[in-house]
Amino acid sequence: MTCTVCRGPAVIDLRRHNANFCAEHFLRFCRDQVAKAISQHDMIAPGDRVLVAVSGGKDSLALCDLLVDLGYHVEAMTIGLGIGDYSEASTAAAVAYAETRGLPLRRIDLRDEYGYDIPTAAAVTRRVPCSSCGMSKRHLIDRAALEGGFDLVATGHNLDDEAAVLLGNVLHWNAEYLGRQAPVLPARDGFPRKVKPLVRLSERETAAYCVLRGIDYIVDECPMAEGNRHLRYKEALDSIEAASPGTKHAFYFEFLDKAADRFQPDVAQAQEGLRPCARCGSPTTTDVCAFCRLVERTAHAEPVPVELLRAGRGRGRGRARRGAGGAAQSRAATS
Numbered sequence: 206m207t208c209t210v211c212r213g214p215a216v217i218d219l220r221r222h223n224a225n226f227c228a229e230h231f232l233r234f235c236r237d238q239v240a241k242a243i244s245q246h247d248m249i250a251p252g253d254r255v256l257v258a259v260s261g262g263k264d265s266l267a268l269c270d271l272l273v274d275l276g277y278h279v280e281a282m283t284i285g286l287g288i289g290d291y292s293e294a295s296t297a298a299a300v301a302y303a304e305t306r307g308l309p310l311r312r313i314d315l316r317d318e319y320g321y322d323i324p325t326a327a328a329v330t331r332r333v334p335c336s337s338c339g340m341s342k343r344h345l346i347d348r349a350a351l352e353g354g355f356d357l358v359a360t361g362h363n364l365d366d367e368a369a370v371l372l373g374n375v376l377h378w379n380a381e382y383l384g385r386q387a388p389v390l391p392a393r394d395g396f397p398r399k400v401k402p403l404v405r406l407s408e409r410e411t412a413a414y415c416v417l418r419g420i421d422y423i424v425d426e427c428p429m430a431e432g433n434r435h436l437r438y439k440e441a442l443d444s445i446e447a448a449s450p451g452t453k454h455a456f457y458f459e460f461l462d463k464a465a466d467r468f469q470p471d472v473a474q475a476q477e478g479l480r481p482c483a484r485c486g487s488p489t490t491t492d493v494c495a496f497c498r499l500v501e502r503t504a505h506a507e508p509v510p511v512e513l514l515r516a517g518r519g520r521g522r523g524r525a526r527r528g529a530g531g532a533a534q535s536r537a538a539t540s
């Protein structure tokens with residue numbers, strides 16, 4: 206296998222691009238794909254201050270690396286979600302990366318600063334963990350960006366993530382979520398601009414990028430994701446992609462080109478009724494925002510270890526089914 210660019214030995218084959226690359230040209234390919242996404246979708250302007258939300262996984266660490274390499278002014282933030290060993294290892298990976306590369310990293314820990322964690326929130330609210338997890342992350346990332354004076358937030362959602370969320374939203378014809386499924390969400394009253402510069406790269410590509418760049422990332426998936434619909438949609442798309450390379454890319458980008466306009470949300474309607482939360486000042490349609498209400502409900506609850514929650518979720522079909530649906534809903538709303 207030889208590199209399509211230089212004919213040297215290739216380290217990776219990309220069937221959807223009908224190309225093979227050596228390490229040097231693969232890294233260049235990744236950089237070019239991110240630069241193209243940023244310019245095609247007007248994601249970042251020169252001089253913008255970018256806050257990258259970092260989980261410690263391959264995507265968000267590759268994203269930091271690529272944005273720094275492209276010359277953007279980047280700082281990172283990571284949230285300790287309290288999901289047992291998984292969260293500890295995730296935070297450790299984010300911290301190690303930031304330290305070795307000299308990247309400023311803001312850290313927030315749910316248990317230390319707000320008195321709860323995701324397994325406990327899931328047990329108290331009796332909803333799937335992804336629901337309080339997604340909401341907490343959204344709230345804290347938005348707030349950190351606004352308080353830190355950043356122009357935008359960048360997240361590590363990749364092509365596999367976006368295609369799987371799109372499939373879920375199409376299967377249920379979820380018009381509201383389809384309207385928000387864009388690589389850029391503009392800033393609006395009290396919410397920062399949000400961008401997804403990795404939409405042109407697949408999961409396999411961001412993993413290969415990290416390996417070639419010597420970036421240590423957490424390989425494990427969140428233990429609470431097990432069995433959720435989002436993973437099933439990813440598997441379904443993987444098997445179609447294996448038979449027809451390029452399908453995921455076409456599915457997502459043709460949606461953006463040909464159909465996304467039809468689902469555009471009514472901005473005026475979305476902003477109607479928004480007012481500052483009585484506790485934290487974040488925009489909300491209720492007196493007290495969902496995050497502050499969650500903190501209120503969970504901060505004094507007995508902590509629930511993640512193992513206990515997983516064991517409980519494994520029993521009883523009704524609970525498990527509700528879980529899977531909720532997880533997919535939460536994904537659809539957050540992405």
Ligand code: AMP
Nearest residue numbers: 258259260264265282283284360361362
């Ligand atoms: P996920 O929803 O876990 O697939 O993550 C999607 C994106 O959200 C990641 O690529 C990160 O940019 C961001 N993210 C996920 N988890 C965290 C976290 N614990 N702290 C900060 N950002 C996160």
Ligand code: FES
Nearest residue numbers: 334335338427430
């Ligand atoms: Fe981790 Fe949902 S809480 S995947």
Ligand code: ZN
Nearest residue numbers: 208211227230
């Ligand atoms: Zn080459």
Ligand code: ZN
Nearest residue numbers: 482485494497
């Ligand atoms: Zn609030």
